[in-house]
Amino acid sequence: MASVLVVEDDQFVRSALIRHLTEAAHTVRSVGTALEALREVAHHRFDVVILDLGLPDLDGAEALKMLRGITDVPVIIATARDDETEIVRLLNDGADDYLTKPFSVEHLSARMAAVLRRSQAAGAEPLSRVLRVGGLAIDPLRRQAELDGAVLDLTRREFDLLAFLAGRPGVVVARRELLAEVWQQAYGDDQTIDVHLSWLRRKLGETAASPRYLHTLRGVGVKLEPPR
Numbered sequence: 001m002a003s004v005l006v007v008e009d010d011q012f013v014r015s016a017l018i019r020h021l022t023e024a025a026h027t028v029r030s031v032g033t034a035l036e037a038l039r040e041v042a043h044h045r046f047d048v049v050i051l052d053l054g055l056p057d058l059d060g061a062e063a064l065k066m067l068r069g070i071t072d073v074p075v076i077i078a079t080a081r082d083d084e085t086e087i088v089r090l091l092n093d094g095a096d097d098y099l100t101k102p103f104s105v106e107h108l109s110a111r112m113a114a115v116l117r118r119s120q121a122a123g124a125e126p127l128s129r130v131l132r133v134g135g136l137a138i139d140p141l142r143r144q145a146e147l148d149g150a151v152l153d154l155t156r157r158e159f160d161l162l163a164f165l166a167g168r169p170g171v172v173v174a175r176r177e178l179l180a181e182v183w184q185q186a187y188g189d190d191q192t193i194d195v196h197l198s199w200l201r202r203k204l205g206e207t208a209a210s211p212r213y214l215h216t217l218r219g220v221g222v223k224l225e226p227p228r
Contacts, residue, residue, distance in 0.1 A: 038067065134227055
């Protein structure tokens with residue numbers, strides 16, 4: 001079973017989540033503020049974090065960014081906000097999934113199971129060989145990427161995107177395939193891909209206007225190939 005951190009300041013909701021997760025045989029720790037959550041994640045290993053947005057000391061969206069700075073643990077956002085623009089922003093900022101309050105414990109269980117399956121699959125399926133494209137070297141087992149010998153500081157999603165493209169050098173990969181294989185989503189907003197490609201380009205020292213490795217073919221897809 002999973003080790004879960006519940007970040008929720010509403011004592012009633014918090015107690016209900018703890019009870020349900022404990023009954024499902026998960027190990028649960030809980031806190032009521034963003035700073036406590038950061039402290040917990042820094043000192044304990046969790047399989048998933050359930051993060052409320054309406055925290056008393058720091059907005060949950062900011063807490064998510066801070067969490068992503070120190071850990072790749074899957075994060076499920078629990079929010080009463082249902083604005084699509086904000087949801088897309090949260091997913092772009094590193095959330096793995098979200099639930100709009102109120103939600104049932106069955107719904108939470110299903111979302112947790114899906115996130116944990118994706119997380120476990122990502123850890124179980126890396127290729128054994130180092131992928132090399134020009135000056136790029138991507139090691140799926142160590143989850144480390146280097147450019148001209150310098151280690152790249154990549155988020156979990158940035159690494160997954162780079163590794164997926166590096167496994168198909170020179171091949172134009174459709175956005176729908178990227179969503180399915182990297183994001184594990186049958187559908188989604190192209191903005192999600194664009195944001196991550198922009199971040200990845202910045203770390204590779206290039207831009208969309210002056211690409212070196214990452215090339216976008218408008219209306220078709222994306223390919224990774226060595227500089228010419």
